[in-house]
Amino acid sequence: MSFVFFSLLFYFTLLCDFGQLFDTERSLDYDILIYMALTSDQQFKELITKAEHVLITFRKNYTGDALASALALARFLSGLNKKCTIVADDFKMAPEFSFLPNIYSVANSLEHLRHFLIEVNLAGKKVSEFFYDVNNDKMMIYLLPEKGEFKPEDAVARHTGYRFDLIITLDAPDLESLGKVYSQEPDFFFQTTIVNIDHNLNNENYGQLNLVDPNKSSVAEIIYDLINNWQRSLVDAELATIILAGMIHKTQSFRLPNLAPKTLAITSDLIDLGADREKIVANFYCTKKIATLKLWGRVLARLQLDQSLKLAWASVPYTDFVKTGASPEDLNGLAEEMILNTPQTEIFVLLYETAVGNIFGSLHTKHHDAKWLLNNFGGEGTKEKAVFELPDKILTEAEMKVVNEIRKKIVG
Structure with missing residues (x-):
């Protein structure tokens, strides 16, 4: 059966109880047209109103924007007396997010789907x-x-039936990016209504309702619009802080180019509602440990640059973590700073070695497609950032292999 059929069935079930199928005085075609005439905000409201237990999830290699958006949405739904659960595959909290309310409620696996x-x-x-x-x-x-x-x-x-009757995905360009949350339960995702919220242009629009707007600065900005257009009275200082945290993290404290005036107007409104900007900035940008700075120094000392391609890269052997007392999590933010503050760099590749010898890496880019550049290495992520793993490789060999492959793809 075609996707069109399932879409029509979805619209119909929102408007009719199957037990009243033959008692209704209106035709199926009329009901479908009525639902399709609703705005996306109205469709979102309709789905939330009918839902009893909502699953909120985001991609495995999450961004601060996705995490803050999930926490903000969960807080809003709780204010509507809706049950909701946040799950992300293998979720590990970065220290910079520890100040966010209810951060420890995020589960790292999808458990107990049904009895x-x-x-x-x-x-x-x-x-x-x-x-x-x-x-x-x-x-x-x-x-x-x-x-x-x-x-x-x-x-x-x-x-029994699934305990969740609505799925909301955030900042996930495709279902595969959700990792095991999706791959271990594909039938659950096929049988459950999905609201797909994203601001990435390469989103696959896999939801029954797709709230995808590339003109927004962040997913958090989309969440703000949904809440503001529905029940603004539920936005207290704490919720405003969470939303603003997502926007600040995504825009690197509004340093990214081409920010729309509306984004700045929303920021002003959130601060008026009590958002604590100073607290956000202090946690995101003013908490670097000495060990982190030492590690960054070692990385920058090894930095290499291909000026013709504006491609920069660096590798981190495991001994660097040992000598500095840092961990791979302390590399967070380095690539973003390189891309944002170094005009000669439009692509930055960072590789590091773990204690057992596996090689992990990430690629950040301004104008290229990060996933495409890394598709020979199983890269996962978005157009701006992708991550990959090279097991059973020597660090120097992995570096050469990845850099040469990227060069070939850019030059064509």
């Missing part, structure tokens, strides 16, 4: 005994009726 149900037909019977036993990885459930006996056909085993 396994054993249903027993009790027609004409009453249970006098019920107990279970676990032995050798097996569970035995014992039932004894007051009279007669149960037959095998009286019992049916099945799964």
Whole structure:
């Protein structure tokens, strides 16, 4: 069946109860047209209103924008008395985000999607005994009726429905970018309505509702618009701070070019609503440890540059982490600073070695497609940033291989 069919079915189920299918006085075509006539904001409101438990998720290699947007949206939904859960594959909190409210509520895996149900037909019977036993990885459930006996056909085993009835993805260009949250439960994503919120131009528009706007500075700005256009009264100082944190992190404290006037107007409004800009800036930009600065110094000392291609790269052996007392997480922010503050650099590649010898890397770029440049290495991410892994490689060999491949792709 075609995607068009499933889209029409989706629109229909939002407007009709299947039990009233033949009682409705309006035609299916009319209902579909009514729903499709709603604005995207109205469709979002309709979906949230009908939802009972919302899953909020974002890509595995998350940005501060995605994280703050998830926390902001969850806080807003809680204000609407909606149950919501935030999950991101293998989520590890960077220290700079520790000040964000409810940061520790973000789960690192998708668990307990649905119950396994054993249903027993009790027609004409009453249970006098019920107990279970676990032995050798097996569970035995014992039932004894007051009279007669149960037959095998009286019992049916099945799964219950999924505990989430709406999925909201943030800053995820495709479902694969969600990592194991998607790859381990593809049927759940196929059977559940998805609201896809993003500001990246290369988003695949995989949701039933796609709120994708490349003209926005960040996903956090889209979240602001959704909340502001629906129930602005729920925006307190804490929620305003979370939204502003996402915008500041994405725009590098508004230092990126081509910021729209509306972005600055929203910032002003959030500050008027109580957003603590000083707290955000202090946590994002004024908390560098001595170990971090030492590590950055070693990285910059090894920096290499191909001026003709505006391509810069550096490698970090594991011994650098040992000598500086830093960790791979302390590399966060270095590439962004290079791209933003060095006119000679439009592409920056950073590779580092782990304790067990695996090589990880990232590529940041201004004008190229980072995922495309790294597609021979399984690069994951967005057009601006992608990450990759090269197991069982020597660092110097990995550096040469990656840089030469990027050169070939740029030159053509």
